[in-house]
Amino acid sequence: MINRFNIGDSFETTVVAVTDTTVFVDLSAKSEGVIDVAEFKDADGNVSVKEGDKIKVFFTGEIHGEMRFTTKIGGSSADDTMIENAYKGGIPVEGHVEAEIKGGFEVKLGGKRAFCPYSQMGFKDKKEPAFYVGKTLSFIITEYKNDGKDILVSNRKIGESEYANKLGKLATQITEGAVVTATVESIEKFGAFVNIQGFRALLPISELSFDRVADAGEVVEVGQELNVKVIHTDWKNERVSVSLKALLRDPWEEAAEKFPVGTKVDGKISKIMDFGLFVNLDKGIDGLVHISELEGLSANTNLRKVYKPGQEMSVVVEKVDAAAKRISLVPATSKEQDDTAARYMSSQDDDGETYNPFAALLKK
Numbered sequence: 001m002i003n004r005f006n007i008g009d010s011f012e013t014t015v016v017a018v019t020d021t022t023v024f025v026d027l028s029a030k031s032e033g034v035i036d037v038a039e040f041k042d043a044d045g046n047v048s049v050k051e052g053d054k055i056k057v058f059f060t061g062e063i064h065g066e067m068r069f070t071t072k073i074g075g076s077s078a079d080d081t082m083i084e085n086a087y088k089g090g091i092p093v094e095g096h097v098e099a100e101i102k103g104g105f106e107v108k109l110g111g112k113r114a115f116c117p118y119s120q121m122g123f124k125d126k127k128e129p130a131f132y133v134g135k136t137l138s139f140i141i142t143e144y145k146n147d148g149k150d151i152l153v154s155n156r157k158i159g160e161s162e163y164a165n166k167l168g169k170l171a172t173q174i175t176e177g178a179v180v181t182a183t184v185e186s187i188e189k190f191g192a193f194v195n196i197q198g199f200r201a202l203l204p205i206s207e208l209s210f211d212r213v214a215d216a217g218e219v220v221e222v223g224q225e226l227n228v229k230v231i232h233t234d235w236k237n238e239r240v241s242v243s244l245k246a247l248l249r250d251p252w253e254e255a256a257e258k259f260p261v262g263t264k265v266d267g268k269i270s271k272i273m274d275f276g277l278f279v280n281l282d283k284g285i286d287g288l289v290h291i292s293e294l295e296g297l298s299a300n301t302n303l304r305k306v307y308k309p310g311q312e313m314s315v316v317v318e319k320v321d322a323a324a325k326r327i328s329l330v331p332a333t334s335k336e337q338d339d340t341a342a343r344y345m346s347s348q349d350d351d352g353e354t355y356n357p358f359a360a361l362l363k364k
Helices: 080-089 156-173 251-258 335-346 357-363
Strands: 010-018 022-026 032-036 054-063 066-070 093-101 104-109 112-117 136-145 150-154 179-188 191-196 199-204 225-234 239-243 264-273 276-282 285-290 312-321 326-331
Touching: 010 032, 032 054, 054 080, 080 136, 093 112, 104 136, 104 150, 112 136, 136 156, 150 156, 179 199, 191 239, 199 225, 251 285, 264 285, 276 312, 285 312
Parallel strands: 032 066, 112 150, 199 239, 285 326
Antiparallel strands: 010 022, 010 054, 022 032, 054 066, 093 104, 093 136, 104 112, 136 150, 179 191, 179 225, 191 199, 225 239, 264 276, 264 312, 276 285, 312 326
C-alpha cells in the first residue's frame, strides 16, 4: 500500500475523477492524489483523460495536505524550484525549442535556458533540425549546474522511455504461441515484414506455406491483414518471428491415407541432392527417390547433370513415415507408358495371339 513518496517517485495509477480544475488519481491507500487538469487539455480545451484511464504520474510534493502529482512539468509555468525538482526526480518537463545553435538547440524551460545536443533530439524517427525549432516538446534534464545556469536536456530519453514502456506492454501480449493480427508492410527475398500493434516482426518465407515458396509475393501482398502465430520472441534484441503455416492444416496428417504403399503418382522433381531426388507428390508433401533406385547411375553420378527441378517423374510409394514426414519412392513407368501398354494389350486377337499387322493383311 502506497502511503509515502519522495519527489520524483513515479508509478502507474488510475484516474478516479475529473473536475473542471483537477484530475484525481488513486493512491491505493484510501486516499487520492491531485493533478492540474490543464495538463490534459488540448488547444481547444478538450480533456484527454476520463475516469478509469491508466496514467503514469510523478510525485511533485505535498501542499496544504494534498499529494500533488504531474505527468510532466509545464514549461511556461515551471519555476526554478520545480525545474530543480524535475532534475532530481527525473520528471519530464516541457520545453520550447527556441532556436538551432552550435551543436544543438536552445530550449526554454520556464524562465531558464537549456541546451539540447543534436544527438539528444528525437529518437527513432529523427527529423531535420529545422523541424524541431518552434515546437514545445518533453525533455528529461540530464545536467543541472550553477544554480540552473547550465542545464542540459534530452528529448531522446523521453522517446527511449516511452518505447521501452511500449515494448514492455507488447511483450505481455505478443508471446510465443499467441495468435495475433498482423499487416504486411514489405516483401523481401527471405519472407515478409509484418506490423503487429506498431511492432515490426518477421514472417520467414519458410513459414508462409507447407508448399515450397520461391517468392513471398506469391502468397501475401503489402497491406494484407493476416492472422499469424508467434513462434519466436527475443525482446532483448527486439526480434519476433511469426508463422502463417502454423495455422494451416499439416498435409502430412493425411499423407499415409492419401499415399498408401504401392500408390503410383506422377509428380515433379522439387529438389536435387547428391543422395537422390525429392519428388513433389502434393502440396507440402515431397518424397525421396534414393540414388540407388535410379537405373544406370552410380553413387558418384552428378544428378544435377541428369535431372532438372520441375521435371516430371512417375514414382511408386514404397514406404510412408508420416510422423517423421518421410516418404520413400521408387521410379515407375509413367501413366502415358501405362496407357500405351494397355492399348497394346487390348489389340491382341481373340485367340490370344498378339496382333501382327502383316498377319492381318494376309488374312484378308
